[in-house]
Amino acid sequence: MKALRFGRHAAIAVIAAGALALTACGSDNATGTTPAGNQTSSGPKVTGTLTGIGASSTGAAMDAWKAGFASANQGATVQYSPDGSGAGRKAIIDGSAQFAGSDAYLKDEEIESSKAVCGPDGAINIPVYISPIAVAFNIPNVTELKLDAATVAKIFRGQITNWNDPAIAALNEGVTLPDLKVTPVNRSDDSGTTTNFTDYLASAAPEVWTDKASGVWPSSLQGENAKGTSGVVKTVTDTPGAVTYADDSAVGGKLGTASIKVGEEFVKISADAAAKAVEAGKPVDGRSANDVSIKLDRKTTASGAYPVVLVSYHVVCSTYDKQETVDLVKAFENYVVSDAGQQAAADSAKSAPLSSSLAEKAQKAIESIKVKS
Amino acid sequence: MTATSLTSTQGAGRAGDKVFSGAALAAGCLILAVLFGVALFLVVQAIPALTAPAAEIQGGAGFFAYIWPIVIGTLIAAVIALVIATPIAIGVALFISHFAPRGLAAGLGYVVDLLAAIPSVVYGAWGATFLAREISPAYNWLADNMGWLPIFQGPASATGKTILTAGIVLSVMVLPIITSLSREIFLQTPKLHEEAALALGATRWEMIKMSVLPFARPGIISAVMLGLGRALGETMAVALVLSSGALTASLIQSGNQTIAAEIALNFPEASGLKVSTLIAAGLVLFVITLAVNMLARWIITRHKEFSGAN
Numbered sequence: 001m002k003a004l005r006f007g008r009h010a011a012i013a014v015i016a017a018g019a020l021a022l023t024a025c026g027s028d029n030a031t032g033t034t035p036a037g038n039q040t041s042s043g044p045k046v047t048g049t050l051t052g053i054g055a056s057s058t059g060a061a062m063d064a065w066k067a068g069f070a071s072a073n074q075g076a077t078v079q080y081s082p083d084g085s086g087a088g089r090k091a092i093i094d095g096s097a098q099f100a101g102s103d104a105y106l107k108d109e110e111i112e113s114s115k116a117v118c119g120p121d122g123a124i125n126i127p128v129y130i131s132p133i134a135v136a137f138n139i140p141n142v143t144e145l146k147l148d149a150a151t152v153a154k155i156f157r158g159q160i161t162n163w164n165d166p167a168i169a170a171l172n173e174g175v176t177l178p179d180l181k182v183t184p185v186n187r188s189d190d191s192g193t194t195t196n197f198t199d200y201l202a203s204a205a206p207e208v209w210t211d212k213a214s215g216v217w218p219s220s221l222q223g224e225n226a227k228g229t230s231g232v233v234k235t236v237t238d239t240p241g242a243v244t245y246a247d248d249s250a251v252g253g254k255l256g257t258a259s260i261k262v263g264e265e266f267v268k269i270s271a272d273a274a275a276k277a278v279e280a281g282k283p284v285d286g287r288s289a290n291d292v293s294i295k296l297d298r299k300t301t302a303s304g305a306y307p308v309v310l311v312s313y314h315v316v317c318s319t320y321d322k323q324e325t326v327d328l329v330k331a332f333e334n335y336v337v338s339d340a341g342q343q344a345a346a347d348s349a350k351s352a353p354l355s356s357s358l359a360e361k362a363q364k365a366i367e368s369i370k371v372k373s
Numbered sequence: 374m375t376a377t378s379l380t381s382t383q384g385a386g387r388a389g390d391k392v393f394s395g396a397a398l399a400a401g402c403l404i405l406a407v408l409f410g411v412a413l414f415l416v417v418q419a420i421p422a423l424t425a426p427a428a429e430i431q432g433g434a435g436f437f438a439y440i441w442p443i444v445i446g447t448l449i450a451a452v453i454a455l456v457i458a459t460p461i462a463i464g465v466a467l468f469i470s471h472f473a474p475r476g477l478a479a480g481l482g483y484v485v486d487l488l489a490a491i492p493s494v495v496y497g498a499w500g501a502t503f504l505a506r507e508i509s510p511a512y513n514w515l516a517d518n519m520g521w522l523p524i525f526q527g528p529a530s531a532t533g534k535t536i537l538t539a540g541i542v543l544s545v546m547v548l549p550i551i552t553s554l555s556r557e558i559f560l561q562t563p564k565l566h567e568e569a570a571l572a573l574g575a576t577r578w579e580m581i582k583m584s585v586l587p588f589a590r591p592g593i594i595s596a597v598m599l600g601l602g603r604a605l606g607e608t609m610a611v612a613l614v615l616s617s618g619a620l621t622a623s624l625i626q627s628g629n630q631t632i633a634a635e636i637a638l639n640f641p642e643a644s645g646l647k648v649s650t651l652i653a654a655g656l657v658l659f660v661i662t663l664a665v666n667m668l669a670r671w672i673i674t675r676h677k678e679f680s681g682a683n
Contacts, residue, residue, distance in 0.1 A: 056641050086644025183531040188617050190642035215642055219432065224532050224616040224627045227638060231501065231613065238506045239532045 046331045047075035048324050054080070054088025054101025057192045058129050058312045061345035062101065068344045069335050078332055085192065092123055092315050098325060099333075100315040101128075103192030103215075105293035108286065118317035119372050125293040126362050128336050129312035129345060130352040132274035133197055135258040136251040137243040138236050139163055139178060146171045148261035149204035155243060156184045156201070157208065158222055163241065171261070185232050185244040186217040188225035196310040197245045203298035204307070245308070248274075249350025260308060263301030271352030273306035279355050280305050290318065290368040292361050309352075319372045326371055337362040412659065419653035421646060430650055439650065440657055442620035446536065446629035447658070450611060451604035453540025453624070454547055459597055461544075462551035469552075470559035471581060482556060489549035497613030500542035501534065505614065508541075509533030512625040526623040534616035537624040539631075542610050547600035554599065558592030559585055591672055598669030602662050608633035632658040 052062075059082050066078045080101070088100030089110060095117040105125040106114065114123040135152055137145065147155075151167050154160045160167060164177045187194050192215065199213035211218040217225065224242070226235040229250045236242040237253055248269050251257060259266035267273050280302040284293040298307045314333060320326050335341045342353035354362065427435030465485060469478045509532065516527030529535075566584040575583060586593075612634040621628035636651045636658075643651055 082641070084642040084644060086642065086647075090644060181531060185532070185616075188612070188615075189638040192642075216431070216639070219619060222618065222627075224530060224534060225618070226501070226532075226534065226616060227612050234502060235532050235534065235616075238502070241531060 045075075046073050046324075046327045048077075048328050050076070050078045050099065050325075050328045050332055051097050052078065052080045052088070052099045052101060052314075053083050053091040053097040054099075054315075055085040055103045055192060055312055056082035057103055057131075057310070058101050058349070060349035061129055061351055064344040064348040065332075065336050065341055068341060069332055072335065073331060076328060076331070084190075089315065092317070093117065098316070098320070098329060102313050102315055103195060103310065105284065105313050106315055111287070111291075114317070119319035121288045121290070121318035123315050124288065124291045124318050124365055124368075125313045125315050126333060126337065126365055127278070127292055127294060127311050127354065127358060128314045128333075128362070129310075129349075130271075130274055130278055130354060131310045131312070131349075132248045132269050132271065132306055132352060133193055133200075133245050133308045133310055134248040134251045134269050135243065135245055135260070135308070136233065136236060136255045137258065138240055138255055139180060140240055142175060142177070143256040145175070145256060145258045146261065146266040147258045149201060150208050152258070152260070153201045153205040153208035155182055156186070156221075156223070156245075158182075158184065159208070180241040183239055183242040184223045185235050185239075185242050186221075186223055186225045187229075187232060188217075188227050190215045192310055192312070193229065193245065193247060197308060199296075200298045200308045247310075247350075260306060262305055262307060263303070265303065267304060267306045269306055269308075271346070273304055274309040274352045275355045275358075276302060277305035277307045277309050278311055279358060288318065290365040292358075292365050316366075316369060318368065319370055321372055323371050326369055330366055330369055333366045334363065337366070415652055415656040415659055419649060419656045422649035422653040425646055425649075429646055431647065436650065436653060440632075440654055443630045443632050443635050443654065444657060444661070445620055446617075447605055447631040447633070447661070449624070449629060450536055450540050450543060450615075450631050451601055453537060454543035454604040455597060455601055457541060457544035458548045458551055458600060462548050462596075462600075463555055463593065465548075465552045466555035466559055467581060467585070469556050471577070471585070482553075485549050485552045487549075488545065489553075493546065493607060493609045494613070496542050496546055497610035500538060500610060500614035504542065505533035505535075505538050507533075508538055512537070515625055523622045524624045526626070529625045530616065530627045532616060532627070534614060535625050535627055536615060536629040539611050539615040540624075542614050543604045543607055546607060546610065547603050550603055551593075551596045551600045554596035555589065555593055558589045558596070562588045591675070595669040595673045598665055598672070602665050602669075605662050605665065606633055606658065607631075608637045612637045 062080045062082070066080065069078055070076065082101075085102040085104060088097065088102050089106060091097035092100040093110060093114045102125075106123055111122040115121075135147065139145075145168070147168070148171060151160065151171065154167065161182055163180045163182055165182075169175075169177055194217055195213055195215040198209070198211065198217075201209035202211065202213050211220075217223075224235065224239075226232045229246050232244040233246050233250050233255070236244045237255060248257070257269050259268045261267075277300060278294060278296065280300040281294040281296040284291070284295045287293055293313070294311060296307070296309065296311065300307050314336065316329055316333060320329065336345075337354060337359050339353070339359075342351075342359070345351045346353050422430065422436055425436075427433070427438075430436050430439050432439050465481070469482050469485075473481060509530065512529035512533060512535065513527075515525045516529040519525040520527045562585045566588065567580055570580040570584045571577075611631050615630065615634060616627035617630035617634065617638075618628035632654050636655055639647070640651055
């Protein structure tokens, strides 16, 4: 009897271990990337280890960059710990990381406090990752809608409760809108996508969207939510009448995406349109010449620009203590903003590549990094 | 003859004894040290949130206002899970121990144990992608026909991702714990009691009612308490299934949140005071779970002479 019982427990242990191994295999798929960076060995070969901390949103792109950089530079490795944007900014300021990934550029006071570690010019922000955010909906037999900021804000605030609402119909002449309940779905986790989406609504439709931009969805609003980009997309796909905001790369299947009213025209979501909107942004005031922070103009009227977009930065120091670190940071960041690096990110994370003028600005900023004098 | 002459006097044996008792003592102390370390970490990290001005805590009304709705949400989910799982688990356990043919009983017990080996993220994925979708028509029916009850107040969630769905998923997850423990305890009912009841002319159900259940009651209670511990702390499944929100009485609307899911969803992007707030929430969960487990232990020891645990 004892032997039999032991056998049963052992069998369970084996099965449990097997199940764990299976889940471990499953998660590996997300990081499967192609080392596509051999052609970028423009600079000298570098060696050493670079440590970064920051946003989890760029995780897939970061994995592609790590792989591409390592294959172009034997002996050089990049370690990136996706602890969150806030943790990354803190780490670059106190010097515990050599670069940070962040969904927002450093604020003025953060630049000020970074001067202790990074030298008199402080830290600089380099845009590395652009991702358009789609307004995706599940309405049977409707794949395209035209919406303006105020209507989107009303939909997500629960002020428009049916898809045949006159406000939507007025923007979509000729589209047969069903009598269907609107179910807005937002992210349940703290996310850079939410920050940028609410920032767009708060800037472009301030009379409707009275909350401030925030990574956490305003708790005063009723609505459904789900975890992560895949969670919201899955929920909306399963629920007729549901609508969400999500990274464009994740939207597909029977979901439709909304064209957003910019100026007098409606702009369809695309990588190009997102890059245009970023280009329409202005440099942030009062920054050093080499800082490439972009104040996005959410109310832009530039033709063909799609303003619901997320820009992720790498934050690096303007000066480092050692020449090796400078070489390593330069080589890595140059690879990241290069065509090959941007293409690797686009392939694995489906981001929008930087426009050539923005990439040039970024490269100039990277070249300015030097050893502390 | 003194007692000492009865024990082994060989030097090797004595050394082995010392090593073993030392190792056992170290293992026991290590558990206490780990538990103490966790508690200390939680308290130290939570202090900034507990002492911060109310306006700086998420929600702007202080830590207490932040934590109590999710404590209630945690308890609601756990209670739903136990209300569903306990009768089923006891039924399954009784079937395995007293009704099923011998061959079937072994196989069934094995299958129930297998349920415990499924990772919680799989339960979560199942709940979020399948159960929620399939169960939402039932919620609409409940809202239409039983809407006068506050817990079934409409309009029902269109996605089905409600606290009731989360509770149902949790009930499947705690089922194997309660079943396995109850089964072991039912099997330990003294055969004499059972045979005496049958000899007095009791039917099989009456025998179970008169001899098995009274004997097993403390064991069942402690099994339920252990299940409750699991339900309270379950993170991934709830995070995936539940469409969280403000505290609501209705179980079929989206809303409510549990502590573990709140931590899992917000920790990755948290920084500064937010981290402290989440760790303080973890401390609260730690205290609740500890209390539940201590209560279960206390019930077991109080009924030591009957329970299967000794």
